[in-house]
Amino acid sequence: xxxxxVLATLMLAAGAARPLAAQGSTFGIRGxxxxxxxxxxxxxxxxxxxxxxxxxxxxxxxxxxRFTGLxxxxxxxxxxxxxxxxxxxxxxxxxxxxxxxxxxxxxxxxAVGLSAGDFLDRxxxxxxxxxxVIRADTVPFEDAAQxxxxxxxxxxxxxxxxxxxxxVGLAIHALSGSTRLTVQRNFDSPAYTDVVDVSITDFGGLxxxxxxxxxxxxxxxxxxxxKLAGHLTAENTAGLSARVAMPLEATVSAAYEVVPxxxxxxxxxxxxxxxxxxxxxxxxxxxxxxxxxxxAGLDVDRANLLLAxxxxxxxxxxxxxxxxxxxxxxxxxxxxxxxGLRFAGGxxxxxxxxxxxxxxxxxxRERFQTVFIGITVRP
Amino acid sequence: xxxxxxxxxxxxxxxxxxxxxxxCSEQLSAPGQCxxxxxxxxxxxxxxxxxxxxxxDSSFRGFLDPRQTPMLVVADDDSxxxxxxxxxxxxxxxxxxxxxxxxYPPRVDSVHLVLRLLVRDTAAKNLRVLIYRxxxxxxxxxxxxxxQPYFADSTxxxxxxxxxxxGDTATxxxxxxxxxxxxxxxxxxxxxxxxxxxxVRADRKTTVTFETSGAQVGSPPHLRxxxxxxxxxxxxxxxxxxxxxxxxxxxxxxxxxxxxxxxTAITIGNLPSARAIVRFTLPRAIVESATVVRATLLLTPLRxxxxxxxxxxxxxxxxxxxxxxxKSVLFLDEATRGLGVVTTGSTDTIPIEIGPIVRFWRxxxxxxxxxxxxxxxxxxxxxxxxxxxxxxxxxxxxxxRLTYVPRYRFGVP
Numbered sequence: 077x078x079x080x081x082v083l084a085t086l087m088l089a090a091g092a093a094r095p096l097a098a099q100g101s102t103f104g105i106r107g108x109x110x111x112x113x114x115x116x117x118x119x120x121x122x123x124x125x126x127x128x129x130x131x132x133x134x135x136x137x138x139x140x141x142r143f144t145g146l147x148x149x150x151x152x153x154x155x156x157x158x159x160x161x162x163x164x165x166x167x168x169x170x171x172x173x174x175x176x177x178x179x180x181x182x183x184x185x186x187a188v189g190l191s192a193g194d195f196l197d198r199x200x201x202x203x204x205x206x207x208x209v210i211r212a213d214t215v216p217f218e219d220a221a222q223x224x225x226x227x228x229x230x231x232x233x234x235x236x237x238x239x240x241x242x243x244v245g246l247a248i249h250a251l252s253g254s255t256r257l258t259v260q261r262n263f264d265s266p267a268y269t270d271v272v273d274v275s276i277t278d279f280g281g282l283x284x285x286x287x288x289x290x291x292x293x294x295x296x297x298x299x300x301x302x303k304l305a306g307h308l309t310a311e312n313t314a315g316l317s318a319r320v321a322m323p324l325e326a327t328v329s330a331a332y333e334v335v336p337x338x339x340x341x342x343x344x345x346x347x348x349x350x351x352x353x354x355x356x357x358x359x360x361x362x363x364x365x366x367x368x369x370x371x372a373g374l375d376v377d378r379a380n381l382l383l384a385x386x387x388x389x390x391x392x393x394x395x396x397x398x399x400x401x402x403x404x405x406x407x408x409x410x411x412x413x414x415x416g417l418r419f420a421g422g423x424x425x426x427x428x429x430x431x432x433x434x435x436x437x438x439x440x441r442e443r444f445q446t447v448f449i450g451i452t453v454r455p
Numbered sequence: 456x457x458x459x460x461x462x463x464x465x466x467x468x469x470x471x472x473x474x475x476x477x478x479c480s481e482q483l484s485a486p487g488q489c490x491x492x493x494x495x496x497x498x499x500x501x502x503x504x505x506x507x508x509x510x511x512d513s514s515f516r517g518f519l520d521p522r523q524t525p526m527l528v529v530a531d532d533d534s535x536x537x538x539x540x541x542x543x544x545x546x547x548x549x550x551x552x553x554x555x556x557x558x559y560p561p562r563v564d565s566v567h568l569v570l571r572l573l574v575r576d577t578a579a580k581n582l583r584v585l586i587y588r589x590x591x592x593x594x595x596x597x598x599x600x601x602x603q604p605y606f607a608d609s610t611x612x613x614x615x616x617x618x619x620x621x622g623d624t625a626t627x628x629x630x631x632x633x634x635x636x637x638x639x640x641x642x643x644x645x646x647x648x649x650x651x652x653x654x655v656r657a658d659r660k661t662t663v664t665f666e667t668s669g670a671q672v673g674s675p676p677h678l679r680x681x682x683x684x685x686x687x688x689x690x691x692x693x694x695x696x697x698x699x700x701x702x703x704x705x706x707x708x709x710x711x712x713x714x715x716x717x718x719t720a721i722t723i724g725n726l727p728s729a730r731a732i733v734r735f736t737l738p739r740a741i742v743e744s745a746t747v748v749r750a751t752l753l754l755t756p757l758r759x760x761x762x763x764x765x766x767x768x769x770x771x772x773x774x775x776x777x778x779x780x781x782k783s784v785l786f787l788d789e790a791t792r793g794l795g796v797v798t799t800g801s802t803d804t805i806p807i808e809i810g811p812i813v814r815f816w817r818x819x820x821x822x823x824x825x826x827x828x829x830x831x832x833x834x835x836x837x838x839x840x841x842x843x844x845x846x847x848x849x850x851x852x853x854x855x856r857l858t859y860v861p862r863y864r865f866g867v868p
Binding site (some may be wrong): 102103105106108161202204208210211219221257259261263267268269270271272273275277279308310311312314316317318320356359360361401402437438440 | 495866
């Protein structure tokens with residue numbers, strides 16, 4: 077019964093949401109879009125340092141072994157961005173839902189989970205004004221292009237607790253999604269009618285992942301995972317199709333409780349996006365590169381607020397992105413902080429995080445502030 | 456335990472509600488930083504002139520004739536010579552006084568003719584409206600030539616110097632003019648009928664237009680008899696009445712009634728009005744795949760446009776829903792029609808914007824013919840006529856200047 081309620085709630089929330097996407101970015105217009113960041117509120121506050129240790133994350137299926145009962149979780153992420161190009165800075169805002177999932181123990185040592193996380197974010201919109209000479213008249217116009225949608229990573233995972241200290245996990249991933257690309261030209265003259273053209277692209281693909289979570293020493297957790305997706309197929313309403321090789325991804329994470337209630341965490345992630353490069357270049361896109369991402373975080377669980385425990389978290393991350401903008405590679409860095417709140421006798425956890433950072437490529441820069449609101453329910 | 460579980464679900468529901476509200480406001484658009492942050496393909500705009508686009512065309516006349524219009528056109532211009540005629544309701548042979556059921560023959564004290572002038576050319580000075588007495592037998596069979604003997608000095612009732620009534624700058628207004636009562640007495644007491652004809656003269660050839668009884672609103676001609684019951688017993692013999700008569704029939708007669716449109720031209724306008732149907736053969740790739748942002752039909756006049764001097768009239772293009780030639784079913788949607796303006800005397804190429812019609816063809820597909828009807832937009836109130844080259848007229852044939860955007864070449868992924 078509880079499992080049904082978890083599923084129903086998650087589906088209701090997903091239905092009310094925009095397409096799964098972590099944070100729209102103007103840079104997402106290039107290549108396959110911005111890689112998604114399906115992190116929990118807890119992990120986001122630590123800059124993503126939990127990585128392969130986070131049981132609600134999508135990186136390591138073995139981490140599901142941390143759940144000993146039914147659990148469901150979801151994350152919402154309102155984001156505020158400021159884009160600085162050659163003109164004046166422009167401000168944007170959007171709210172996304174990058175992660176949903178639930179898990180349950182079906183045997184004493186076996187847990188399974190189903191989650192939906194953001195894999196590729198293809199939400200962007202750009203406008204450009206110019207003039208064109210038609211019939212000897214100079215006609216001002218504004219071009220607008222907008223993409224809505226993305227690719228989600230639907231993961232069915234299982235974790236086996238081999239011992240009290242070691243869990244292993246396997247998962248299959250279905251990459252699925254679509255984007256609606258609208259191109260529009262609005263003439264600033266009543267003599268000319270505006271033009272709108274729309275194309276919908278459907279995406280699909282499969283992948284597998286495996287991981288291990290271990291506690292080799294007291295107060296030390298280690299996690300490692302590897303994920304390989306095959307090819308992402310894309311087909312649009314104009315009948316064009318393409319296959320793009322997906323990266324081999326590896327994540328290692330560690331968390332160590334230095335003193336009781338104070339933990340340090342770190343994570344490193346590598347994604348071989350250069351596998352996609354040839355396919356993208358063949359499709360007329362810019363090449364991609366392998367990327368590294370590292371994160372470090374501090375989790376202090378010693379503070380009290382109104383007699384209740386209030387975890388405080390800080391984090392930093394640096395991430396390479398596979399996109400090339402005007403010949404310059406894109407990268408981003410961010411600092412983060414957050415708190416955790418417990419309700420209903422600890423059955424509900426609300427993790428709030430604020431992340432502030434920037435991503436840059438050459439003279440183009442985008443600053444962002446993202447609020448992560450993560451809810452985990454263990455009914 | 457149960458309460459804690461319920462509280463957990465409530466917490467999740469509250470958080471989902473907050474996020475759903477936050478998700479309702481989005482602001483995504485960034486200024487384009489081309490080429491780095493713009494879509495790969497540019498929007499292409501093509502501007503071209505298509506010739507040989509007319510599959511067939513036909514012109515027809517007789518959709519409206521002068522009797523169906525709300526105007527009386529009177530012109531002494533040789534190219535558009537016309538006079539107006541009108542027959543008024545019978546004037547009562549008796550009038551009644553209070554407390555007396557006996558009717559008494561009216562004694563006419565004075566008569567006013569009231570005309571509503573719609574348009575005149577103020578450059579034509581000393582404009583006079585000549586009023587003639589014509590037979591009360593006038594009807595729809597009366598012709599210009601047949602009525603001419605009655606436009607003679609012997610039948611002249613009076614003439615109105617328009618400038619003295621309206622001033623020399625007013626282009627329209629109501630003329631109320633006292634005419635000699637004896638000359639507008641009914642032909643016979645029994646019939647009570649009076650019929651009049653109108654003609655004009657000025658320092659130069661000109662045209663004036665009066666309102667008719669056919670107008671839905673406004674003021675038709677009036678013949679107002681101010682009468683007294685003079686033969687009634689005193690003191691009723693001083694009772695006065697106004698017998699206000701409006702026309703039972705009025706129209707204008709043209710010296711040269713436009714005939715069947717010539718076989719060499721697409722003919723539009725005049726009265727009786729002419730319309731033309733033009734059927735197109737257009738590249739399907741453009742009409743069905745591209746977005747037409749502007750389409751201008753170019754018509755080449757074969758002769759100067761005719762009509763009242765200085766008159767500007769609009770040619771209307773309407774999409775055809777069912778092609779029954781001259782009696783086709785039209786798509787009477789103002790947003791979809793095309794318009795072009797013509798000035799009398801001009802031989803300039805006539806541009807008619809038919810972009811909405813071409814886009815309508817794309818939406819409607821093969822369910823509607825690629826055909827339009829060309830007609831004078833105000834064919835009931837203008838005399839403008841244009842004759843343009845037909846589809847087989849070579850360089851003089853209709854052309855279509857088309858500005859379109861081919862389908863955007865979306866790429867994948």
